[in-house]
Amino acid sequence: MRKLMIPVVVIFIALLLMSVFVVREGERGIVVRFGRILKDANTEVVHIYQPGLHFKVPLFDRVRTLDARIQTMDDQADRFVTAEKKDVIIDTYVKWRIADYGQYYLTTGGGDKSTAEALLKRKVVDNLRAEIGSKEIKQIVSGPERKAAEVIEDPAETVVNEIVAEVAPRKEVEGQRDQIMADVLAEIKVSAMKDLGVEVVDFRMKKINLPDEISESIYRRMRAERESVARKHRSQGREKAEVIRAQSELEVAKILAEADREARVVRGTADAQVAKIYADAFNQNPEFYSFLRSLKAYENSFNSKNDILVVDPSSDFFKYMKEASGVK
Structure with missing residues (x-):
């Protein structure tokens, strides 16, 4: 009897361990039985297992844990064509998380994250391409108009605006970058939830670049503009230095002339006094004066x-x- 008890206990423990599973914090679990996701009997909604200890039917049930945290999809930049048939390179990111775990599991072939992001990226690119294709470059790269007090004159920014004006026809248009992001976010929110079972939390265009050939032209213009400003400052500095030097030399010349004039006046006065003394001495005793002069x-x-x-x-x-x- 004891020999039979040992295998029974081992089998019982094994079945008990196989029927227990743990869902970690930040994850959610679903159970698949015979290839179908278990649902609540009353609501026919996929049963979601919250973090903690849970039980399943051993051998028949298979647990699949899915990440419930917000995910970031930050892929390579893509090239888009604007309404003027000009190319721009836009780098974007998307924040998303799973909302409908059952649909997400079925759509992605078992909850594969790379498959979900590939499908989501296709939706983002398609919607963004439609928005960019109906906008001009200046609308894409500019946000809402700022108040005059917030505008800071910058030669480099002026050059960029001039280059953009060369790429796109010169026309007064309102920047719509924020509106474009809001429109794309609204579109992909609906389609991603419907087709993938994911909730798109946020969408942003984090960088907008022109193609390399245009960017190089911008950099050359910016360098030329900076060098022009530097030359202007140097020439103004040299001009002020020359003015200061000329004023200093004039002051020196005036001081020297005044000193020489005063010295000549003093010297003339002294010579006059010496001549007077000689004359007085000669008038008092001419013979003695002659004697002193001879000595x-x-x-x-x-x-x-x-x-x-x-x-x-x-x-x-x-x-x-x-x-x-x-x-x-």
């Missing part, structure tokens, strides 16, 4: 041993050397 001349003439003086000894130059009294 000064002797000093200047014989201050060096190498000096040679050729003068007639009987000349008046030696008057005070020949006569001790200084008088003939």
